[in-house]
Each structure stands twice: as C-alpha cells, then as structure tokens.
Amino acid sequence: xxxxxxxxxxxxxxxxxxxxxxxxxxxxxxxxxxxxxxxxxxxxxxxxxxxxxxxxxxxxxxxxxxxxxxxxxxxxxxxxxxxxxxxxxxxxxxxxxxxxxxxxxxxxxxxxxxxxxxxxxxxxxxxxxxxxxxxxxxxxxxxxxxxxxxxxxxxxxxxxxxxxxxxxxxxxxxxxxxxxxxxxxxxxxxxxxxxxxxxxxxxxxxxxxxxxxxxxxxxxxxxxxxxxxxxxxxxxxxxxxxxxxxxxxxxxxxxxxxxxxxxxxxxxxxxxxxxxxxxxxxxxxxxxxxxxxxxxxxxxxxxxxxxxxxxxxxxxxxxxxxxxxxxxxxxxxxxxxxxxxxxxxxxxxxxxxxxxxxxxxxxxxxxxxxxxxxxxxxxxxxxxxxxxxxxxxxxxxxxxxxxxxxxxxxxxxxxxxxxxxxxxxxxxxxxxxxxxxxxxxxxxxxxxxxxxxxxxxxxxxxxxxxxxxxxxxxxxxxxxxxxxxxxxxxxxxxxxxxxxxxxxxxxxxxxxxxxxxxxxxxxxxxxxxxxxxxxxxxxxxxxxxxxxxxxxxxxxxxxxxxxxxxxxxxxxxxxxxxxxxxxxxxxxxxxxxxxxxxxxxxxxxxxxxxxxxxxxxxxxxxxxxxxxxxxxxxxxxxxxxxxxxxxxxxxxxxxxxxxxxxxxxxxxxxxxxxxxxxxxxxxxxxxxxxxxxxxxxxxxxxxxxxxxxxxxxxxxxxxxxxxxxxxxxxxxxxxxxxxxxxxxxxxxxxxxxxxxxxxxxxxxxxxx
Amino acid sequence: xxxxxxxxxxxxxxxxxxxxxxxxxxxxxxxxxxxxxxxxxxxxxxxxxxxxxxxxxxxxxxxxxxxxxxxxxxxxxxxxxxxxxxxxxxxxxxxxxxxxxxxxxxxxxxxxxxxxxxxxxxxxxxxxxxxxxxxxxxxxxxxxxxxxxxxxxxxxxxxxxxx
Numbered sequence: 001x002x003x004x005x006x007x008x009x010x011x012x013x014x015x016x017x018x019x020x021x022x023x024x025x026x027x028x029x030x031x032x033x034x035x036x037x038x039x040x041x042x043x044x045x046x047x048x049x050x051x052x053x054x055x056x057x058x059x060x061x062x063x064x065x066x067x068x069x070x071x072x073x074x075x076x077x078x079x080x081x082x083x084x085x086x087x088x089x090x091x092x093x094x095x096x097x098x099x100x101x102x103x104x105x106x107x108x109x110x111x112x113x114x115x116x117x118x119x120x121x122x123x124x125x126x127x128x129x130x131x132x133x134x135x136x137x138x139x140x141x142x143x144x145x146x147x148x149x150x151x152x153x154x155x156x157x158x159x160x161x162x163x164x165x166x167x168x169x170x171x172x173x174x175x176x177x178x179x180x181x182x183x184x185x186x187x188x189x190x191x192x193x194x195x196x197x198x199x200x201x202x203x204x205x206x207x208x209x210x211x212x213x214x215x216x217x218x219x220x221x222x223x224x225x226x227x228x229x230x231x232x233x234x235x236x237x238x239x240x241x242x243x244x245x246x247x248x249x250x251x252x253x254x255x256x257x258x259x260x261x262x263x264x265x266x267x268x269x270x271x272x273x274x275x276x277x278x279x280x281x282x283x284x285x286x287x288x289x290x291x292x293x294x295x296x297x298x299x300x301x302x303x304x305x306x307x308x309x310x311x312x313x314x315x316x317x318x319x320x321x322x323x324x325x326x327x328x329x330x331x332x333x334x335x336x337x338x339x340x341x342x343x344x345x346x347x348x349x350x351x352x353x354x355x356x357x358x359x360x361x362x363x364x365x366x367x368x369x370x371x372x373x374x375x376x377x378x379x380x381x382x383x384x385x386x387x388x389x390x391x392x393x394x395x396x397x398x399x400x401x402x403x404x405x406x407x408x409x410x411x412x413x414x415x416x417x418x419x420x421x422x423x424x425x426x427x428x429x430x431x432x433x434x435x436x437x438x439x440x441x442x443x444x445x446x447x448x449x450x451x452x453x454x455x456x457x458x459x460x461x462x463x464x465x466x467x468x469x470x471x472x473x474x475x476x477x478x479x480x481x482x483x484x485x486x487x488x489x490x491x492x493x494x495x496x497x498x499x500x501x502x503x504x505x506x507x508x509x510x511x512x513x514x515x516x517x518x519x520x521x522x523x524x525x526x527x528x529x530x531x532x533x534x535x536x537x538x539x540x541x542x543x544x545x546x547x548x549x550x551x552x553x554x555x556x557x558x559x560x561x562x563x564x565x566x567x568x569x570x571x572x573x574x575x576x577x578x579x580x581x582x583x584x585x586x587x588x589x590x591x592x593x594x595x596x597x598x599x600x601x602x603x604x605x606x607x608x609x610x611x612x613x614x615x616x617x618x619x620x621x622x623x624x625x626x627x628x629x630x631x632x633x634x635x636x637x638x639x640x641x642x643x644x645x646x647x648x649x650x651x652x653x654x655x656x657x658x659x660x661x662x663x664x665x666x667x668x669x670x671x672x673x674x675x676x677x678x679x680x681x682x683x684x685x686x687x688x689x690x691x692x693x694x695x696x697x698x699x700x701x702x703x704x705x706x707x708x709x710x711x712x713x714x715x716x717x718x719x720x721x722x723x724x725x726x727x728x729x730x731x732x733x734x735x736x737x738x739x740x741x742x743x744x745x746x747x748x749x750x751x752x753x754x755x756x757x758x759x760x761x762x763x764x765x766x767x768x
Numbered sequence: 769x770x771x772x773x774x775x776x777x778x779x780x781x782x783x784x785x786x787x788x789x790x791x792x793x794x795x796x797x798x799x800x801x802x803x804x805x806x807x808x809x810x811x812x813x814x815x816x817x818x819x820x821x822x823x824x825x826x827x828x829x830x831x832x833x834x835x836x837x838x839x840x841x842x843x844x845x846x847x848x849x850x851x852x853x854x855x856x857x858x859x860x861x862x863x864x865x866x867x868x869x870x871x872x873x874x875x876x877x878x879x880x881x882x883x884x885x886x887x888x889x890x891x892x893x894x895x896x897x898x899x900x901x902x903x904x905x906x907x908x909x910x911x912x913x914x915x916x917x918x919x920x921x922x923x924x925x926x927x928x929x930x931x
Contacts, residue, residue, distance in 0.1 A: 012861045019869030020857040020876060022804025022844035029803035197904055198808045198816055198870040247806075247870030248904050279809040483868025483905050656864035660906055664867065667907035690813035690902070698895040698908040 005563060006496040007718055010656035013488040014507060015245060015481065027202035027218035027244045028276045035204065036065055038258075038265050038275035039124035041114040041131050042285065046319075046354040046683025047140025047153070048106040053114055054132040061130060063123035066268045068115040070099040073264060074233035077101075080322050082254055082360070083223035083520040084457050088606060091164055094321020095156070098231055098260050106135065107155055107319035108356050109683055110284035117265040117273050140354035142683055144293065144316040147351045155319060155352040163317050164325045166332040167610045168346040168405040176308025176343025180299025184379045188296070189749045190368050192316070192678035193289035194687075195361060196671075196695045199247020200282040201257035205265075206272035208240075212513075213263050216242045220253045220480050221520040225512045231260045232267055239263065243510025246521075249482040250668075251360030252286050254522050255322055280688050288678050289361035290327050290350075291316035292368040296376040304386050304394045308343040309404070311335045311372065315350040315358075315365070322359035324350045329454065329609075330365030333616055336404040337373040338416055338448045339395045344404045354683045360522060362668070362728050366449050371750070374445035374733030378740065388444050388737065389424050393417045396446065403448075406607075408615050410448075412721070413713035415622045415648030420446045422707050423626040426644035430628070437634045440641075441742025445733040446624040450617035451524040451722025452715070455604040459525065462516035463533035465494050465541055466594035469587065471565055471580045473500040475507045478518040479530050484724060485657040486526045490534040492654060493717055497538035498545070499562030499579060516596050524722035527653065528618070529599055531717040536597035544591050549582045619715045621726040623647030625666065629738040636758030638739060640670055640700075643731065646707035650714025650721035658723050663704040665727030670696045672728075673735040674751050774837040778802060779846030787833035793819070793826075796833035797843070804844045804873045808902070815901030818874035818881075819843050825881030827900070842880075844873035853880055855918045863914040867905035874901050879915045888923050891916050 018024040055067040070076045079093035087093060100106050100113045114131050118124035141153040147161040155161050177183060203217030215228065222241040229239040246253060258275040265273040277285065292315050299308035313331050317324040328350040335346040363370075381391040396416040402409045424444055433440050453459040464476040475494050481487040491505035509515055518530045542562065549567040550557040553575065561568055566576040586593055601618050628642040645662045652658045675694040679686040687693035714721030736747045745760040759766055771786045778797065787796050794817045797805045805828055808816035812830040819828045820842040821835075847853025856876050859865070866872050875898060882889065882897040889897065894912050903911060 010864065012864070013866070015869070016861040016864075016866040017857075019866045019872050020844070020860050021848065022873045024869060025803065026806075026870065028807065029798075195904075196902075197868070198806070198814060198902060199868065200808070246868060248868040250904070276807075279811070279814075483870075485867075656910075660864050660867055660910065663907035663909045664905045665907075668904065689811060690809050691811065695902060695904060697899040697902065698912065699899045701895075701908050703891075703909050703912075704907055 006492050006502060007653050008651065011492060011502055011654060013485045014491060015488065024245055026199060026247055027216065030204055030216055032204065032206055032272040035272040035274050036117040036119065036265065036269060037121040037124045038262055038273050039116045039128045040112050040261060041116065041128040043100065043106045043109060043111040043113055045106060045135055045137060046109045047138040048135035049138060050100050050102050050104060050106050051134035051136055052102055055114060057132065058116065058127040058130040061123060061127050063119040064116060064127045065271065066117040066265055067127065068264055068268060070101040073098050073231065075231050078227065078230045080255065081227055082323060082522065083221045086458050088456065090606065092325045094324065105156060108354055109685065110356060115261050115265055117269055140683055142353050142355060144314050144351040144353055147353050148349065155354055161352040163321050163350040163352060164328050166328050166348040166612060168332055168344065168612050170404055170407060171343035173308055173310055173343050173345040177299045179307050181302045182380065182383055183297065183299045184376060184383055185297045186376055186379060187748060188294045188372050188375060190292040190371060191750055192291045192358060193361060193672060193676050194283055194678045194693055195250040195252030196690065196693065197248025197250060197252060200277040200279055201253065201286060202276040203258040203262055204272060204274040205262040207266055207270055212238055212240050213266055214240045214242060215259050215263055216244060217259050218244050218246045218253055219259065220246065220249045220482060220522055222478055222480060222510050222512045223517060223520065224256050224259060227256060228259050228263050232263055241512040243480045246480060246482045250362045251364065251522060254360040254520065255287055257286060279690060283688060283693060284685055287322060287359035288318065288356055290358040290365065290368065294372040296372050298376050298380055300380055300384065302384065304384055304391050306339060306341050306395045309336055309341045310345045313348040315348065316355065317350050317352050318355040318357040319352065320357040322357050324358065326454065327365035331369045332612060333405050334366040334369035335373065337370065338397045338446060338622060339404060340397055340401055341404040346405055355680050363725050367729055367732065370445065370447045370729050371733050374447065375736060378737040379746065389420060392420050392446055406612050406614060406616055410620060412619050412715065413648060413711035415709050415711060416446060419622060419624040419646045419648060419709060420444060423624040423644045423646040426646065426705055426707055427626045427628050427642050431641055433630065437632055439631050439633055439742040440628065441631065441738045442626065442628050443734045443737030443741055444624060444626040445730040445737060447729045448620040448622050449726035449729045450620050452528050452601050452618040453523045453525055455602050455615050455618060456606045458603045459519060459529060459601040460598055461518045461529035461533045462596060462598045463490060463518060463530055463537045464516050464594065464596040465534065465537040467498065467541055467583055469583060471500060471583060472504045472506065473498060475505060475534065476515045477507065477509050477530055478512065478515045479509050479526055480521040481509065482521050484661060485654060486521055489527060489653060490530060493531060493534045494538045497535065497542050499565055524724040524726065527720050528716040528722050529601065531720065532599040533597050535717040536599055537595040540595035540597060541593055544586060544593065545582050548586045548589065548591060549577045552577055552585055619721065621647060621721045621723060623726055623730060625730040625734045627734045627738050629735060629742055631739060631742040631757065633743060633761055636754035636761065638674055638752060638757065640702050640735060643702055643704045644707065645704055645727060646709065647723060647726055648709040648711050648721065649723050650716060651710050651712055651719040652708050653718065653720050658708060659706050661723045662706040662727045666704045666731050667696050667701045668728055669731030670700060670735065673732045677751050772834060774833060776836045776838065777840045779843060780849065789834060791833045793828040793831040793833045793836050797828060802843050806870055806873060808870065815878065816871055816874045818877040818901060820877055820881050825878055844876050847876060847880065852883060852918065856880060859914040859918045863910045865906060865910040865914040871901060871903040875903065875911055883919050887919060889919055
C-alpha cells in the first residue's frame with residue numbers, strides 16, 4: 001500500500017472553483033434551442049375520486065405543444081425503486097404512479113394529474129389552468145392511528161392502509177420488565193420534515209440522433225434511467241441520464257422528481273423539454289421525512305443497568321409507499337440504539353395517510369429511533385438521579401458486542417463510551433447566565449448509524465481509472481455529487497495511489513451510458529462503496545506500472561512506490577523512473593493502463609421481517625453529540641450555544657469534507673429540534689414556502705466543534721467509515737435533553753417551539 | 769403589461785434588452801445568460817439570487833428588471849475583476865465553505881457588499897450580515913470563517929495592528 005500523500009489532507013474540491021466563479025451549470029442553468037417548457041397540473045384535494053380530466057381547452061391554447069394525462073403514459077403504473085439491480089419483493093417495491101388515473105383515487109394535495117409542454121413558461125401555466133378536472137371528494141384519513149383502525153378510509157386501492165410491519169425480539173420482554181426496579185414509559189411525536197435543499201428540482205430532456213432520450217437532471221440516483229424507460233415502455237438502453245452537480249439532496253432527490261414528466265413530453269413532442277419546480281411546488285410535491293409516533297417503555301435496575309425495552313413505532317408514510325418499507329426497517333433495527341439490553345421487543349407499523357408521501361431523508365428512519373431512545377434514556381437517568389453520561393457508560397455497546405435488536409455483531413471499533421466522553425468534555429466550562437430568566441442546560445445523545453445499504457439489497461459500485469500518455473489521470477464513475485465532495489474523493493484516492501497530483505486528475509461522473517454505474521449517492525454509501533471501487537481500480541493500474549518499472553529499474557516491485565509523478569525506489573529516492581516513462585514502457589509492451597473495478601458489499605438474504613435477525617447492514621458509524629442551550633423562561637425561546645460533534649470516522653480521507661458533514665449535519669439538526677415542521681391540516685400543507693418552513697440561518701447556528709476519532713477500523717478505503725447521515729444523528733435528542741436540563745420541560749412533540757416550552761413552563765397559568 | 773427596452777451594466781458589460789414590466793431582475797438576468805444568479809425561492813427568503821446594484825446588496829428575485837435600468841449590477845462572475853472578490857472566492861475554496869454550491873454565488877455577493885460597508889467585522893456581525901442567505905449544507909461555520917479571514921487580512925494590509 002502506498003503511504004498517505006493526498007488522502008487524509010484537507011484538499012479543496014475540484015468543483016469548488018467552478019462554483020465560486022459562478023461557472024458551474026446546475027440543472028436549471030442549461031438550455032437547448034427549440035426547448036419547450038413543462039408544467040405539472042396537480043390535485044387541489046387530498047382525497048378524491050378522479051372523475052374526469054378534460055384537456056380540450058388547454059390543447060387549443062396557442063403555443064401549447066402537448067398536454068398529457070395518464071391515458072397518454074405508456075406504462076403509468078410501475079414500482080418505486082432506488083437504483084437496486086435486484087428486486088426484493090415482499091412489499092418492498094411500492095406503487096409508482098406517474099399521473100393520477102380517472103376512476104381511481106387522488107391521494108394527496110399536489111398529486112400530479114396532467115402535464116403540459118408549451119413554447120413559454122407562461123403559456124404552460126395558463127394551459128394548466130384551462131385543464132378541467134372533475135373530482136368526487138372523499139373524506140380521507142390523515143392521522144396514522146386513525147388509518148390503522150379496521151374500518152378506516154382506505155387511502156389507496158389496497159384493502160389496508162398498513163404498508164409494512166416489522167418486528168424484532170430478543171430475550172423475554174415480560175421477564176425483563178418483571179425484573180426491572182424502575183420503569184419509564186413515554187410517547188413521542190415527530191413531524192414530517194422537508195429537505196429544503198436550496199436548489200429546487202430541475203431537469204431537461206432531449207432526443208438525440210439515434211432516438212435515445214437524454215435527461216440532464218439533478219438526481220441522487222442516475223440508475224433511475226431504468227425506471228423512466230419502464231414508464232415509457234422503452235428498453236433500458238434507450239434512456240440516458242446525465243447527472244448534474246446537485247444543489248443539495250439529503251434524500252429528497254433520491255426518488256424520481258421531474259424525469260418521467262420531461263421524458264414523456266420529449267417522447268411526445270420530439271423536442272427538448274425543461275421542467276423546473278418553483279419552491280412552493282417543491283415543498284408541496286416532493287417527498288418528506290416520515291412523521292413518527294413512538295411508544296417507549298424501558299425498565300432498569302437501580303444500578304442503572306437497562307434490562308428491558310419495548311418500542312412501538314407508527315410511521316406516517318403519507319400517500320404512496322415510495323421508500324417507506326426501507327425507512328421502517330432502518331427504524332426497527334436502530335430502535336434500541338447502541339445499548340446492550342437483554343430483553344427487547346420492537347414493533348413497527350408503516351401506514352398510508354392522505355398527506356404528501358414520505359420517503360428518503362438523511363438518516364432514513366434511524367433518526368426517529370434515535371430521538372426516541374435518547375429521550376427515554378435521558379428520562380430514565382433523571383428518574384434514577386444518575387448522570388446522563390454515566391447511564392450511557394453503563395449500558396453502551398463495545399467492540400464485538402451485538403446490536404440488541406438484530407443481534408448483528410459489530411466487528412469494527414465501537415467508539416463508545418469514548419465518543420460520548422469526548423463530546424461531553426468538549427462542551428467545556430458551563431456558560432454562566434447573567435439574566436435570571438435565561439436558564440442554561442446541557443444534553444448529550446449517542447447513537448449508531450449504518451453506512452452502506454441494507455445487505456440484502458446486494459449493493460455494488462464500479463469505477464474506471466486510466467493513466468493517459470502524458471501522465472494525467474482520468475476517473476470515470478456514475479457517482480452523483482450532492483455537494484459532499486463525493487466525486488472529488490475518488491480523484492483523491494486515485495491520485496494517492498498513482499502519484500499523480502490532484503490538478504492532473506479529471507473526474508467524469510454521472511453519465512449512465514458512459515460512466516460505470518456507481519450506485520446511488522444515498523445511505524452514506526459512496527465513500528465506502530465507490531471509494532473502495534476507485535481504490536481497487538487504481539491499485540490494478542498501479543501494480544502494472546510498478547511491475548513494468550521494476551523491470552526497467554531492475555529491482556523488486558515491492559521496493560517501489562509512486563510519488564509526485566515518479567516511480568521511486570523506496571528509501572533511495574535518487575533512483576527513480578519518471579511516471580511518463582513508465583507509462584511509455586507499458587504502452588510499448590501493450591500493458592493496459594486502465595481498469596474498471598467493481599466493489600461488492602456483503603450480500604445477505606432477506607431477513608424474516610417479523611423478527612429481524614443477523615446482518616442487515618455492512619457496518620455502523622458510532623458517535624455522540626453534546627450541546628449547551630440557553631432557554632428564556634419568559635418567552636420559551638431556545639438558543640443553542642454550543643455543539644460538540646464527535647464521531648469515529650475510521651479515517652478522515654478529506655478532513656475538510658468530514659468536518660463539513662459534521663458541521664452541516666449538526667445545524668440541520670437544530671432545525672429538526674427547534675423549528676422545522678412540515679405541518680398539514682387535513683392534508684393541506686401549512687408551510688407552503690421558506691417563509692413558513694423555517695430552516696436555521698447563520699444567527700441561529702453556533703460554531704460546531706468537531707472531534708474526529710480515527711480508529712482506522714472502517715470498511716471503506718484506508719479504514720474509513722461513512723459520516724453523511726451519522727452526523728445528523730444524536731443532535732436532535734441532545735438538544736431536547738439540554739432543554740430538559742435547563743427547564744425541566746420534556747419535549748414529546750417536536751419541534752421544541754417557544755410556544756410549547758412556555759405552555760409547559762406556565763401550565764398552572766394555562767390551567768386557570 | 770408591455771415590454772420595455774432597458775439598458776444596464778452587468779459586470780462591466782453593457783446590456784440593452786427588453787424586459788417585461790412585471791419581470792423580476794432575477795428572471796431578466798438568467799434569461800440573458802447570467803445563470804450564476806440562482807433561483808431558490810423567488811420571494812426573498814433564501815438569498816441565492818443576491819447581486820449588488822450600484823453598491824447596494826439586493827435580492828434580485830424581489831427587484832424588478834425595470835428598476836435596474838441605467839444601473840450597474842455585479843454578480844459572482846464579476847468578482848474576479850475585483851481584488852476583494854478574488855480573495856473571497858479563494859477563501860471560500862480554501863476553507864471548504866463550498867459544498868453543493870447553490871448558495872455560494874449569493875453568499876459571495878452578500879459578503880462582498882458587507883465587507884465594503886464594514887471592513888472590520890467580527891464573526892457575530894458576519895453571521896448577522898449573511899442571515900438573509902440560507903445554506904443547508906455547511907452549517908455556516910466555514911462560510912463565516914472564509915469571510916472573516918478576508919476581512920482580517922484586509923485590515924492587516926491596511927496596517928491595523930489590532931488584528
């Protein structure tokens with residue numbers, strides 16, 4: 001193995017310059033001659049039978065080139081996928097319905113009904129208004145507990161609103177509670193969240209000379225080319241995805257957004273078609289983070305040792321299944337946190353309602369679990385009069401322990417209680433309040449979050465590396481870059497292995513026809529999966545160079561390394577072969593200086609979903625966050641003063657990028673804890689724009705202190721673990737626990753708004 | 769509503785073009801090729817469309833193209849011609865203040881506008897100054913540091929020994 005020359009350094013990303021210069025063309029910045037503008041006509045009602053859609057007037061409007069309803073979609077109903085090349089079945093692949101169908105049910109406000117393509121955006125908009133839609137309004141069901149009742153209104157065509165049920169049992173739960181000396185029970189309610197990436201959904205499609213539909217789009221999943229092909233009833237190789245740099249994703253661009261719509265309209269009109277959502281449309285129409293109702297019961301000995309845990313989750317899936325089953329599975333596996341508990345009973349039910357559909361969101365079900373277990377354990381520590389760090393020390397897992405839910409043994413380093421201790425210490429001296437109405441409090445939370453996909457998805461990633469004759473390097477990968485530096489990381493790895501400076505490495509990414517498919521940028525999988533694929537490909541090329549250079553230099557190849565464009569003899573750097581000469585020698589001998597490598601994650605079978613056991617994820621990232629808050633007990637306002645985020649990231653391949661995730665994840669968590677609530681009243685969104693849906697600004701955000709533990713024990717390249725989603729775990733319950741510490745108010749319904757805190761603090765007043 | 773011919777300067781380039789009476793400056797600029805001015809919400813909430821007009825930092829989505837008639841506009845693409853602009857760009861890159869980059873052009877403009885007004889800001893003042901510009905990726909820390917370092921370097925160069 002080569003030494004770390006480039007890996008481990010905070011190198012500026014290759015895309016950063018194009019971004020600061022304003023040169024980078026995002027999905028919305030690209031136009032084509034003869035381009036049409038698309039608009040989507042959407043449902044105004046959350047629950048209705050679609051009686052008829054009359055497009056005759058819209059079609060007559062001058063400048064309108066196409067109006068499409070479900071009748072015009074070759075295959076209007078397929079299944080939702082997210083890049084997997086194998087079907088899991090068993091209810092995991094839900095219904096993907098492109099446009100609402102006459103005679104069937106409308107399920108949510110914003111459900112697409114018809115599409116328009118026109119010469120201008122204004123004409124397309126007017127044409128949408130001319131579409132006459134007849135609905136028969138239906139009562140709908142909006143609360144998941146109502147939706148589970150036997151005679152509940154049915155959201156869809158199935159005979160139950162329950163999408164999936166999952167279970168996990170360990171030990172004997174009855175016995176566990178019988179042995180408990182202290183029992184705490186509570187119920188938490190967690191709202192829908194919006195991803196609120198700054199870039200609304202956008203894409204453009206066109207037909208090329210050979211009849212292929214090209215789609216240039218901001219997507220986390222270029223493998224959706226297959227799903228769009230299914231909708232158009234074309235073979236998979238007739239659709240090409242060209243992914244753009246993404247203006248933020250967080251899971252919200254994991255499902256298909258605009259692509260099916262523009263592809264259909266291009267197929268119909270033979271012209272380029274562009275569709276860009278407005279912010280209001282984005283909020284209304286794309287997926288949300290699942291709202292959860294959580295019932296927790298925990299039993300412990302007076303010593304603080306936890307002996308029993310019972311959890312019941314009810315996940316609100318909204319109107320369509322999308323990735324709901326997977327989210328439910330994440331929550332179930334995560335439900336007991338990183339704690340050793342001998343008796344565990346977990347039950348999860350994911351339920352359809354007439355709200356906007358929920359799907360992927362950074363954390364994917366693990367966060368909702370984390371909020372629950374870290375709140376109940378905090379309550380338990382209070383009841384036991386025990387230090388919050390101490391109760392975690394007593395009960396946390398260590399290396400070689402198994403998760404209490406699935407009993408999957410964690411073979412890599414479990415950085416507990418180390419991360420908790422470091423985070424807690426990192427908060428430093430307590431802030432002293434100068435105002436009697438400002439109360440200071442501290443909170444901590446710990447957790448585990450998977451990196452890499454569920455193992456029964458049989459995940460793989462591919463990468464291509466090629467040394468050019470001039471010594472420059474080409475990396476090709478289907479890797480979508482969300483802004484986390486995913487694409488740049490691959491060049492860093494290739495650069496490190498082949499001794500080519502970063503400025504001479506060119507990454508070409510996200511072209512479903514031309515770049516090896518690398519899988520989705522989701523599930524904190526790219527450093528692990530594509531990082532390993534890049535490493536494998538680079539090492540193959542490296543070995544060929546070293547073998548050839550060894551012949552030339554007449555030394556053993558294992559005595560050689562490639563540093564700064566020279567193949568050097570280790571320990572005697574005066575003797576070397578310039579890299580370009582080694583390349584020449586290889587080319588002259590017909591030795592291939594390219595490699596396309598595939599990395600496979602561990603593969604498992606589909607678990608028994610009624611009692612999930614064994615490996616479900618390749619590995620987990622462990623960490624902790626500690627915070628200090630100030631609460632104004634006169635107004636209920638919370639200010640987060642300090643955040644310390646401590647994770648075992650295995651090896652920080654680019655510390656600036658890792659810090660960026662840890663800082664960004666923490667601040668996104670402030671929104672989740674304190675202000676963000678995608679509220680719906682009978683299915684009607686109450687936060688239609690960013691003026692109502694409040695994400696943290698710079699003044700709401702403290703400076704996050706990051707502590708990286710580099711255990712070297714991860715499954716990624718050079719021992720790295722994933723950090724994208726884990727960094728967003730722990731922060732929410734840490735804030736809620738700090739609010740309790742400051743005020744004695746336990747937040748059971750997120751977010752912790754000033755109003756909720758003040759109502760609790762002054763409950764005696766409100767009772768009168 | 770009608771269309772009007774307007775004349776303005778964008779990054780030292782003279783533009784003569786027609787604008788609809790109700791057209792936002794954001795739409796006008798993007799339609800004329802200045803796609804570095806981003807559209808994140810079109811109602812003044814997010815700040816991705818921030819530009820500088822005659823020295824004043826504005827959100828172009830809630831300004832009319834007509835209001836820019838006869839004015840000078842600076843966008844992120846014009847920063848390279850200005851020393852402080854180049855420094856800010858470099859500082860953002862080096863600090864890792866750029867992730868998805870969709871807020872970056874607007875952030876740079878608000879930073880440039882603010883440093884012009886207050887050359888010696890502390891970090892709290894910078895946070896306040898950029899609070900009308902949202903970023904969902906970075907958590908703001910590296911953006912604040914990137915701006916602070918440029919400002920700090922500036923007064924060092926001016927001989928301010930307190931920095």
